[in-house]
Amino acid sequence: MPSKSRREFVKKATSLIGVSTLASTQAHALSLTNPGRDAKDARYVGAEGKRFGMVIDLRKCVGCQACTSACKSENKVPKEKFRTYVPEYELGSYPNVRKAFLPQLCNHCAEPSCVSVCPTGATFARKDGIVVVDNEICWGCGYCINACPYDKRYFNPITNVADKCTLCAHRVDHGLLPACVESCVGGARVFGDLNDPSSHVSQLLSTFPATVLKPASGTKPRVFYIALSGEIQSLPYSNGILDDAVRKREGALHKEWSSKGE
Amino acid sequence: MDFGSLLHTISSITPDRPWGIDIPNYFWFTGSSAAAFIISSFAHVFGMKEYKPIAGFSLLLAFVLLVAAPMNLIDDLRQPGRIINFFFYGWENFPTSPMKWGVLLLMAYPLLILAEAIVLYRPYFTMKKGASYTKEQEEKDHRLGVLLGAIGIPLALSVHGYTGYILGAVHAIPLFHTPIMPILFLASAMVSGTGLLIILLPIFQKFFTDFKRIDYAMMQRLARLLAWFIVIDLVIRFFWLTFAITFNNEEKYALKLFFGENFWEVLIVDYVICLLVPMAIGFIRFFSRSLKWVLFAGVLSAIGVWIFRWNTVIGGQSIGKTTPFLLEYHPHVFGFDSILSVVSNWSLLIALIAAIMALFPWDKEMANYYTKEQ
């Protein structure tokens, strides 16, 4: 290679490197939030002026777990992980006993303690109140998983980051109902805009006394329950009676973390 | 009516828990580092002459511990390749995410210790190069050393205090959620740091110096210091537990359940064997005069604080938030966040100690105090 063209080449190469570094630093510029939100990615912005939430009418829940499985297949939730599930309880003492079901999902809290502790800005609340995780930013520190008082987050073994219920934002953004709501056989799960006084959720809330789980946690949940019994409202620390049927079936009881109460 | 006793969970799921064995180990490392730094400041900043001979040594120890400590954190991340995201994004959470403050502290603190160590050992480095070290320079370095030490003390306290803060801020976990957690962590850190110093000092004095003599008076002094730190630690734990278990709101039931189930590990092993015994050794002259007993106290207290970190981090996460009773943790043997990770971290620590102690003339500096005395 003659020396002149070599010099040209070096010049071009350096300017190319220079430009690309500049471009990459621009793309990586310090951000208060995260790049997806800065770029106004529709998945992360959400609907302005709305406040999505859910009302669960426990009088109608029959404990069929249709929501559990609909959520799993809709969101491809990995084995042994759940975004929603319906624990089964026995209340009272013999002979006065009855059964109770408590469908649980992320409460999309108005003051989410999972969001405030996140050091990378990977988890945040959209404008419509849906709390989501940006799985390209999360570094998997797990702080949010411990900070959620409702155990509603897990590490997704496929993406290797924190994951949770998205209130089916991908469906809601297209005018569909969340999978668990659509599949609910008893019509116990009702989804809607809490800001809209004529929505079904608002009407239910103004008609019936409703409450939230663990109100003392201070996170202001936006999943409300009708006919929630006092025994299970605060999910008290009770005796070692827990049957994790799913894990038992999958033979995974003695993983890294397992329930002791078998 | 006690609702809880009338409630049976028939079926539920086992929830996820993020932090494993790496985290107690990390807390132990940063804590011991902070303690070693404070002990070195006894001489450097507060002018306590009796601690002069070990000031340099413990400063280097503080540095090494803090270089090795963050490896635990990186290993605990599920996406360690995304560390850069921490620096670029999420700054709106700065006021509310103690983890955000912590990483910044974690970077500033070892740099400061390194600077202080270089200033401290500058005379030896300059003389080695054959240059002369003037009186004027000595005074300047002394002032710089005091200044760095004075900045370092709050930094050391915060670098470990923030780890307690991280836990204390988690109101979802009854065992973590107390404003006393940062102070409690500092107090137990002083115990483990002094314990570690008690273990390492005689080994280094005996085998890696020219004077090859263990300073028994210093060992006795450290044993007494250890005993006092244990007293402080116990007093803070007394306040913590008596308030949390007796006067707390609902959280007290979780704590009663936890301490009831783990009575043996927490009360007998941690409190009696690993705190009360070393305290007695430090205070009773018959024991503190004997090197063997002092070493025993050092080992016990270092292990005891490790167990305390474990009981807090793992124990806290074992408490069910929406499921009844406790979870159980079995660390993996291999892979990320496993027993092997912790073993490798300790190996790294030993390698780093060897490297740093070989680079810095700590033995020559220490020898000064002993040859002068003779």
Ligand code: SF4
């Ligand atoms: S339920 Fe938990 S994960 Fe969901 S928003 Fe509230 S604190 Fe966050």
Ligand code: SF4
């Ligand atoms: S695991 Fe991810 S989303 Fe959760 S706090 Fe850490 S970085 Fe944020």
Ligand code: SF4
């Ligand atoms: S809203 Fe969607 S993601 Fe959330 S629990 Fe229901 S189905 Fe699962």
